[in-house]
Amino acid sequence: MEKVLAGARSDGKTGGKTLTRRIARGVRVGSLLIGGLAPVSVQSMTKTDTRDIANTRAEVRRLEEAGAELVRLAIPDLEAAQALGAIKRAARVPLVADIHFDYRLALEALEQGVDKLRINPGNIGGKDRVKALAEAARVRGVPIRIGVNSGSVERELLEKYGGATAEAMVESALEHIRLLERESFLDIVVSLKASDVPRTLRAYRLLADQVDYPFHIGITEAGTVWSGAVRSVAGLGALLSQGLGDTLRVSLTGPAEEEIRVGREILKAMGWLQNGVEVISCPTCGRTEIDLVRTANAVEEALADLTVPLKVAVMGCAVNGPGEAREADVGLAGGRGFGLLFRRGEIVGRVTAEEMSEALIRLARAEAGGKSEPRLARGVERRQGDR
Numbered sequence: 001m002e003k004v005l006a007g008a009r010s011d012g013k014t015g016g017k018t019l020t021r022r023i024a025r026g027v028r029v030g031s032l033l034i035g036g037l038a039p040v041s042v043q044s045m046t047k048t049d050t051r052d053i054a055n056t057r058a059e060v061r062r063l064e065e066a067g068a069e070l071v072r073l074a075i076p077d078l079e080a081a082q083a084l085g086a087i088k089r090a091a092r093v094p095l096v097a098d099i100h101f102d103y104r105l106a107l108e109a110l111e112q113g114v115d116k117l118r119i120n121p122g123n124i125g126g127k128d129r130v131k132a133l134a135e136a137a138r139v140r141g142v143p144i145r146i147g148v149n150s151g152s153v154e155r156e157l158l159e160k161y162g163g164a165t166a167e168a169m170v171e172s173a174l175e176h177i178r179l180l181e182r183e184s185f186l187d188i189v190v191s192l193k194a195s196d197v198p199r200t201l202r203a204y205r206l207l208a209d210q211v212d213y214p215f216h217i218g219i220t221e222a223g224t225v226w227s228g229a230v231r232s233v234a235g236l237g238a239l240l241s242q243g244l245g246d247t248l249r250v251s252l253t254g255p256a257e258e259e260i261r262v263g264r265e266i267l268k269a270m271g272w273l274q275n276g277v278e279v280i281s282c283p284t285c286g287r288t289e290i291d292l293v294r295t296a297n298a299v300e301e302a303l304a305d306l307t308v309p310l311k312v313a314v315m316g317c318a319v320n321g322p323g324e325a326r327e328a329d330v331g332l333a334g335g336r337g338f339g340l341l342f343r344r345g346e347i348v349g350r351v352t353a354e355e356m357s358e359a360l361i362r363l364a365r366a367e368a369g370g371k372s373e374p375r376l377a378r379g380v381e382r383r384q385g386d387r
């Protein structure tokens, strides 16, 4: 199929807010649906050497516990590709093999049961190889992500556009897409990542008018945990607010679990994710008479494992505190050496400054237990015999 189709748009309600989201073709990745009407999923990439099976399994587990719905692994050689089967047997979320240039590694990854490939078909060396890869992936029902980065745009396109512009990135993606479409392979996900936000936004917007494939969104090489998180919030927030994005990865120079935490917080802030704790805390000011920073951090960390939707307020004083705390599921409003505890708008206790953190955590856990049992992130299914 030569022609690529433009995605439709649809209004949908999420968390009481009406959002317009581009409706992309649905692509199944193991137990996870990307695109269609599926929620935006959060993924990350392991930082271990994939050949080190024990450490990679442990990192995948940490990512699952942080809420990852999909995990990607770098496959630099055959030994890494051959390790995939053993890593996958211990994984609860679908796995993606990230491969550059060598289609034999992709074929081995498919043999090992990987759920998705990230490979650019224009870089694997000719039509026969694209055909073999598309056929092997189709037989196993495995989709392919075409991942165009600003640094990977082909030389001819750099010359044509005078650099890695958004237009050059889009044309590069369309060329890769067409190679798969010629083999009637349509289980495609596309990403267009630049290291700056404006170019990334423009590239996705341009491509959204031309294809209906789901988008993996991200800002590549975003930076350290702090600056990368800020850049990702700006870029991914802007894309999501325009209805663009079906799965996201925050790239950080730091632990992969932080990527998941930031990604989930972005979705929560956008109202696209209701699972998990949302801590609302005041910025503190001259009226604050409790150790609010320590309390807010302790509460957020202690409740990070909850996956039921729960709003927890940690407020510093009696001026704005009680009002905000009342709107949360549970909350705390500080006073001089004490705190008032709230549950669904009612004062349920008064505790000393020393007891505050523990008391709020206990109250939050009780409220969470009443809502429903903590469960795995969306799209993740436990398999028989899982730990």
Ligand code: SF4
Residues within 6 Å of the ligand: 282, 283, 284, 285, 286, 287, 288, 289, 315, 316, 317, 318, 319, 320, 321
């Ligand atoms: S809630 Fe109170 S302590 Fe916190 S910033 Fe507002 S006025 Fe200051």
